[in-house]
Amino acid sequence: MALIPYPQLESLPEEIRGHIEHFARDHGRPTLLRWMLAWSPPASAAVDELYHPVFTTGKLERRLKELLFVAASEQRRCFYCMGGHSRYLVNNFGYSPDLVEKMRRGEPDDALDEREHALVLFVRIAARDGANVTAQDLMKVREQGWDDDEIVEALSAASQAFFTNTLAQAMHIEDDVTEENGFDGYF
Amino acid sequence: MALISYPELAAAAEDVRAQYDQHRNEHAHFDELRHMLVRFPAALSAADGMYHRIMNEGHLGRMLREQIFLVTSHERGCSYAVAAHGRWLVANTDMSGTDVAALLRLEAVRGVSDRARALLAYTRKVAAAPYKIVAADLDDLYEVGWTQPEIVEALTVVSLSGWMNSYANSLGLQGSADRTQSAKTAEGS
Numbered sequence: 001m002a003l004i005p006y007p008q009l010e011s012l013p014e015e016i017r018g019h020i021e022h023f024a025r026d027h028g029r030p031t032l033l034r035w036m037l038a039w040s041p042p043a044s045a046a047v048d049e050l051y052h053p054v055f056t057t058g059k060l061e062r063r064l065k066e067l068l069f070v071a072a073s074e075q076r077r078c079f080y081c082m083g084g085h086s087r088y089l090v091n092n093f094g095y096s097p098d099l100v101e102k103m104r105r106g107e108p109d110d111a112l113d114e115r116e117h118a119l120v121l122f123v124r125i126a127a128r129d130g131a132n133v134t135a136q137d138l139m140k141v142r143e144q145g146w147d148d149d150e151i152v153e154a155l156s157a158a159s160q161a162f163f164t165n166t167l168a169q170a171m172h173i174e175d176d177v178t179e180e181n182g183f184d185g186y187f
Numbered sequence: 188m189a190l191i192s193y194p195e196l197a198a199a200a201e202d203v204r205a206q207y208d209q210h211r212n213e214h215a216h217f218d219e220l221r222h223m224l225v226r227f228p229a230a231l232s233a234a235d236g237m238y239h240r241i242m243n244e245g246h247l248g249r250m251l252r253e254q255i256f257l258v259t260s261h262e263r264g265c266s267y268a269v270a271a272h273g274r275w276l277v278a279n280t281d282m283s284g285t286d287v288a289a290l291l292r293l294e295a296v297r298g299v300s301d302r303a304r305a306l307l308a309y310t311r312k313v314a315a316a317p318y319k320i321v322a323a324d325l326d327d328l329y330e331v332g333w334t335q336p337e338i339v340e341a342l343t344v345v346s347l348s349g350w351m352n353s354y355a356n357s358l359g360l361q362g363s364a365d366r367t368q369s370a371k372t373a374e375g376s
Contacts, residue, residue: 003322004335039336042244043343049236050350053229077318130356131264138190148191152226155357159230162349169317170342 003172007038016041019048032173033080033164054160058153063093064116068157070104071120072127078165080173083186091182101187118144119154126158190359194225203228210235216271219360220351234351241347245340250280251303254290255344258307259314261291265352267360302331306341313345 009017016038023031037044055065066089073081086100095103095111102109106121122141126133141151167173175186196204207225211218217234224231242252253272260268273287286296293308295301309324328338354360 003320003325004339007335036339037343039339040245040343042240043340046237046240046343046347049240050233054233057229058227126353126357129264130353130358133190133357133359135190149194149226151191152223152358153230155354156227156230158357159350159353162353163346166313166317166346166349167342170313170320170345171339172320 001172002032002036002174003170004036004039006032006035009035009038012038013041016044019044032176033168036171036173037167050160050163054156059150060153063089064119065154065157066093067100067103067112067116068120068123068154069160070100071106071124072158072161073165074104075124075127076161076165076169078161078169079186080168080175081161081164084176086187087183087185090185097183097185097187115144115146119146122151123154123158126155127161130158188359189219189223189361190357191223191226193219193222196222196225199225200228203231206231206235210239216275217268217351217355219267219362220355220358223358223360224354230354237347237350241343246334246337247340247344250276251306252344253279254299254303254307255310255341256348257287258291258293258311259345259348260352262311262314263349263352263356265348265355267355267362268348268352270362302333305331306333306338309338310341310345313342314349317345 009020012020020031020035020038023034034044034047037047055062055069058065060068066085070082070085070089073085082104086097086104089095089100090097099109099111103112103120106117106124108117112120118141122133122137125137138151141154142148146154196207199207203225206228207221210221216238221231221234224234242256243249253275257269257272257276260272269291273284276282276287277284281298282290282296286298289296290299290307293304293311295304299307305328309328312324313320325338
């Protein structure tokens with residue numbers, strides 16, 4: 001159970017309630033983190049400015065960014081973030097749950113080329129503790145052909161994980177358990 | 188020195204340069220990080236949007252938000268953010284550099300109530316290991332009068348500092364001298 005009670009939906013400002021209901025309509029489930037953040041309408045609006053622009057624009061494809069995010073969240077042991085986005089990878093990109101688990105742990109697999117695998121390992125280092133990132137770590141991803149713009153973009157996954165993992169872990173947000181369409185597991 | 192070179196601003200798209208310049212003029216925080224994020228404009232825009240909302244809007248005062256940012260960045264070893272927020276507190280409040288140093292140790296500081304220090308202690312614990320937070324930590328806050336919306340707001344500041352600390356630490360950012368050195372290196376001097 002979450003450490004802080006969720007705010008009453010009917011007591012929320014219309015705009016905030018609209019965000020939560022819109023998400024529930026689109027995804028067949030509420031987003032508990034967004035619901036909790038409704039305690040702070042500015043934070044709720046800030047998350048809107050963070051998630052979609054960062055995940056849907058740039059040079060790296062969405063699939064890879066989602067994978068980097070779950071790898072960062074796995075490194076930081078955030079089951080809420082890891083579970084929701086791992087399920088997204090299964091339902092939207094056709095990976096099996098076993099494969100997602102393997103990839104997010106940073107283990108090599110034929111489904112992930114050497115170049116992408118190097119980026120996953122790099123982001124996991126940044127997610128554990130950014131201060132641990134060294135010039136050698138950067139060299140390894142550059143050797144795989146990633147340029148500095150792409151590396152800065154990849155690091156957004158680690159930063160994003162810091163943001164949402166902190167909230168989810170500190171408030172003990174429960175798993176988003178309902179998915180009307182597709183795979184409903186949480187892992 | 189930063190692990191990645193700062194991008195040439197002149198080579199950035201016009202709207203990205205405008206974004207960089209606009210908020211650069213609004214506040215002096217994190218100029219080096221924002222300069223680096225020109226490499227990924229969506230993150231630059233997100234940083235500005237999040238920072239503006241989370242640090243300025245809501246129930247908690249700006250000074251307390253700055254203190255939360257300072258203390259949590261210190262907990263994560265982000266000297267870059269600690270320096271930026273320490274400077275802000277000295278320049279914009281009655282706090283001295285000595286006060287800032289004492290606050291980092293969560294010692295009593297003039298102008299910082301025990302109630303505020305309780306919230307700062309909680310946010311520092313969150314920054315260190317958010318999964319270790321338990322109901323008793325919240326009870327301590329409720330006891331001194333903090334409400335659920337205020338606590339959630341404080342958590343969003345901890346999360347925002349985490350977002351920025353992660354970027355700054357991963358990129359090895361150190362401050363304005365670091366960027367000057369980077370430019371000199373790029374020019375071969």
